[in-house]
Every structure is written in structure tokens, then in C-alpha cells.
Amino acid sequence: MTTSQSGGRKAEAARNDLTVLNAAREVFFEQGYDAPMSAIAERAGVGMGSLYRRYRSKEELARCLCVLSMKGTNESAERALAEESSGWSALVRFMAESIDRGVGMVAQFAGEFPVTPEMVALSERGAAAMQAILDRATAEGSVRPDITAGDLVYLLQILRTNSAPTPTRVTTLRTRYLTLLLDGLRPHPTPTPLPGPAPTWPEISTRWTQTP
Template sequence: MTQPRRRGPRHAEAERNDQALLRAAREVLAADGAHASVAAIAARAGVGIGSLYRRYRTKEELFQRLSALSMERWNQAAERGLADPDPWSGLAGFIADCVEFGQGTLAPIAGTIEVTEEMRAAAARGDGLLDALVARARDAGVLRPDVTAVDISLLIEQYGASPLVDQVRAQGRDDLAEAASAARARLLAIALDGLRPGPARPLPGDPPSPRLFTERWAPRPAS
């Protein structure tokens, strides 16, 4: 019987680099859109530009891999949702996981890169998993009957690419980061309650402070 090949340190490092690049790409894409540069992504990820190009021959190839990894994370979140015995908890947990992961921030590169077979297969699988999550929640009577899988996908995209969270991160406002994330979680809870046919649930955490708006407009002191 053939023994499974062990993955060595090089493979582990490559996986870590891919995850770092995915996180960095979301942050850079959120700020720069489809014009995000490979150099900016590499710098944000802490990976040398030479090392990046040894792994990815072109910017398109990098974005294709980042897209495929994003779809994998989507599918993993959906599988966790389906494994939850509670239909509503499974669906809501899937949405929250994808929003927290920043699923919507890769949207700017849609239509700018060629869709690979890997991407197409992962997307098709993701569509099936989401359809199953939605159908199960609808059959259990915990999801509005007029809510579709596309509605859920668009909701994730809108909340995953959060202007508030992205701006606070881009400004380096660590003092506002927690409040911004809490505010997004609160707004997501409002949106999730809108998906349910029953009464609204209490919102998590405290109401967001007005300083999230006022202090973002204040001039930064010179360093």
C-alpha cells in the first residue's frame, strides 16, 4: 500500500505564504480596487517581490490563486454550517464566517481575470453547498421563503467589503479597529434578523460610538 507523502517545511511555508497573500490582497484590493499592485500585496504580506514572482508568473495568476483560495474558505464555512444540527445557526454562522473573512473584498477583480478550471469547480461546489444551506433553513421555517441563495451571496459581499473596517485599517487606527468590527457585527445582526420570519433578536454589544464617524475625518497629527 502506498504511504501518503509527508508534507515538508517548504510546503508548510508555501501554504503560510498563500494565506498571508490572500489576507494582504483583500486589504490592498479594498483600498485600490482592481488596480492593486503585486508589489503592494507582497509588501503587505511580508513576502519579497522576487519570491512572489517565483511562485506566480503573472499578476493574473496570483489573483487566480487568491480567488481559488477564497472559494475554498467559502466552501469550508458552508460545510461547517451544514454540519451544525440547527438550520438557522448553520446558515447564520456561515454568513458570519464569510463576512469576517472579508469575502466581498475580492469582488473588484471580477471580470478582470480568466476563470480557471479550479475556480470554476470550487464555485460550482460552493453554489451547491449554499443552495443546501438555504433550502434546509427554508424547510425548517427559519428563513423567509422569499430569500434566495443569491440574496445571501450579495449580503456577504456587501458586508465582507466593509468601508468602515477597511478605512480604519488603512488609516492604521488600531484604537478604532475593535469598535469598527463591533459596529459591523451589529449591522450584520440587523441584516440577519431581516432574513428571519420571526421576531427580532437583541443586537450584540453596545451601540457604536459617534467617534467612529467624527474621528475618521479629523486630520492626523504629523509623525
């Protein structure tokens, strides 16, 4: 086999794997974690044998989606922090990119399988990056001071609405509500106190502990 043939097969395998992951993301979002692997295979246009050669179980596939989502979230937060001129612009960019990437979908996997050390490390890295954005925005006075990284996680989940007749309308509504939400994060002369304590990162991470 020539080098070009080997490279071509690797590229094709990568494209096929991306197709499976995109299909799984859509199916899980629409049907939840209980969605059968057959639905994912059908959406991806692959056979069950091909799907199971890539992922030995639904748990393995879902965990892969979680890891990819967490890595993307972390990179997005860190890029925004490094490239934007203000904490507020970094926050707006991070939130908008997160919505576009579908952050929040993997929350439905919480409790379905045990976390791995890699997921724990990614979670801690994400918490630090999001809090750094908020710290900068708070220091410059552009965001109310009682918001935490944990709040951002739950807010992104809330914005994952799918209750619209068309994908275009879903996108429009998410953008609309993100704009409304961001306005609510701004400091006000007489802000309404937020009821209850903010979610802590340990509180968020323990959701992933597998139930007995």
C-alpha cells in the same frame, strides 16, 4: 539535505506564501484590483523577485485568492450544514464565518480575468451548499421563503464595509450589520415583498466573464 531540513524549508516556504497571500488580500481590499504588485511585495516584506517567483502575474495571484476564498466558503457552508442542529443556526454560523474570513472581497476581481473550470466547479458547489442551508431553514419556517443563494452572495459583499477609522471598529460594524441583516431574513406575518426577481446563479457567475 536531511529530511528535517527539507521539511523545515517547506514549512518556511508555506509560511512565506501565506504572508504574501494575506498581504495581497489586504492591499487588494484597500486599493482594488489596480493595486501594483510592488505594494503587495512591500506589505509582505518580500522583494519583487521573490514575489514573482511565487506568482508570475497579478492575475495569477488574484485567481489564487479567488480559489482559496471559494474553497473556504464552500467548506464553511458544508460544515455548518452538517454540524448545526437547525437551518437557522447553520445560516447564522455560515454568514458569521464568511464575514470573519473576508468573503466578498474577491468580487472586485470579476471581469478582470477569465474563469477556470476549477472556479466554475467551486462556484456550483458553493451554490448547492448555500441553497441547502436555505432550504432547510425555509422548511423549518425560520427564514423567509423568497431568499436564494444568490441573495446571500450579494449580502455578504454588502457587509464588506471598510469605512471605519480602525480595524476594530470595522469588525464591530460588520457584526452589527450582520445582526440587523439576519433579523431581516426572518419570516414576518406581513413581510414587505422584495422588489424584482432574486439573483440567479448564472447571473452571478457571468460577472466573472472577462470583458473584451
